[in-house]
């Protein structure tokens with residue numbers, strides 16, 4: 339998704355802008371650009387392609403005296419990736435330059451209005467409309483013209499705005515898309531992402547919904563929609579991320595680094611919530627009475643977070659004995675969900691900024707549901723708008739394909755299920771104690787799996803040229819197959835589908851032919867023999883089988899599967915935390931062997947902040 343950066347101060351804008359854009363590359367983009375104010379003129383440099391294209395374009399430019407500037411990495415929504423469609427976009431007068439993350443829903447009508455007012459447009463973007471509209475209202479007071487222009491915008495937008503006539507400030511605006519203000523020594527910054535600011539400051543302020551900030555080198559003034567000045571001083575927070583976590587260290591890719599970090603971050607996520615054999619959620623003071631009246635739980639999310647939700651459904655329904663529905667946020671927000679005050683909506687989101695998940699949250703609250711979010715980024719929009727928040731402790735996740743955050747989400751869902759089941763007296767203390775012990779051992783068990791990652795690499799070599807793959811499993815294994823399939827698609831571009839194994843014979847088995855790769859998950863002991871039957875069906879039609887199971891099934895599985903990877907036999911209920919790891923590693927090596935851009939897969943963004 340698009341990334342915004344801005345600088346105003348006594349120093350040089352350009353080096354900060356370029357470094358900040360580099361730190362946001364992981365968000366996914368197809369072009370980049372900067373605008374700086376130099377001798378009361380705005381100079382814009384923007385290029386399609388990777389950041390190095392922009393850096394090459396700047397090589398012979400002398401811009402060191404510029405102390406105000408904005409920058410942008412663009413993930414194309416309106417208009418193909420091109421130099422012209424790249425941001426920043428500048429107005430007809432050349433006075434106003436804008437960078438934007440989001441979508442302006444009513445840009446066509448605004449474009450028609452401005453065209454009638456004599457404006458000509460050179461790009462296919464919605465963003466150019468913003469620059470021209472501010473220009474239309476500009477009367478020597480940038481804040482006033484921004485307030486007027488913004489009042490006519492519909493949609494989502496985080497904006498960075500520069501004006502050549504007022505080079506002592508940048509203006510930031512936030513609606514639905516995240517925007518952060520950072521403060522330094524005689525300089526201040528804006529960015530879409532904390533990652534871009536950590537090089538210069540850890541003191542940040544998250545611009546709140548519909549607010550506008552006027553940022554100068556030595557002041558930050560925030561206005562609400564009623565143009566009232568807000569006292570933002572108390573709302574600054576200190577980011578304690580270690581810079582190291584935003585670097586690859588000795589790893590070739592962030593994805594492998596984050597796969598290997600899973601034991602550590604899971605241990606952190608779990609241990610902070612288990613004290614003396616009890617589960618504590620200090621950021622979740624839900625009333626016992628409310629839980630007693632709970633009649634339904636919705637889990638709403640996108641992508642991998644939704645896949646984690648499917649695992650959560652199986653666990654919650656088994657332990658809490660309340661109906662749990664998992665809905666894709668993009669679907670949930672446009673249906674008529676059956677919600678009332680006895681419904682709990684759980685939103686799962688690594689970034690806490692996914693537009694569809696945020697919209698679903700707002701819809702559920704409008705219908706009277708309480709919202710609990712499971713989020714990895716403190717202070718993110720979804721966290722801020724939830725009634726309750728449980729943070730995963732995965733740390734910054736840079737690779738577009740999530741691994742450690744997904745695994746931490748699973749552990750929170752396990753603990754939450756036990757917590758609620760215990761509150762409702764639906765679990766015996768022995769079972770509770772047994773489950774807590776199992777969950778506490780997940781981190782070590784994952785270490786065991788990771789210690790054998792080269793075995794998976796060898797298996798990936800066998801199948802690297804496959805054109806498509808089936809992931810099949812039953813019950814919890816089916817839920818994990820969903821995530822395995824998404825991982826493989828995302829990073830290796832191998833087309834794959836996840837199917838409930840029992841469903842194959844109802845249609846999809848027609849696609850099985852000689853050499854078709856079938857990845858099978860067999861961790862649910864009670865369903866093992868059923869799975870063996872399914873494997874016989876696909877093998878009889880020529881499939882090559884890569885099975886993941888526990889070594890208690892070694893005799894049977896080795897007779898039918900071409901490749902087998904064994905995970906520790908530690909728990910049927912919490913096996914997803916282990917069985918997903920081989921899929922993550924298989925996807926990584928498949929992508930590596932196919933020379934894919936593992937950390938920044940084509941067309942993908944780390945946080946999808948537009949619909």
Ligand code: AGP
Pocket residue numbers: 640641642643686687688689690691692695738739740741828943944945946
């Ligand atoms: C997962 O590997 C993908 N990057 C994507 O499906 C992601 O899970 C989805 O966009 C949801 O993101 P969120 O967890 O930040 O809300």
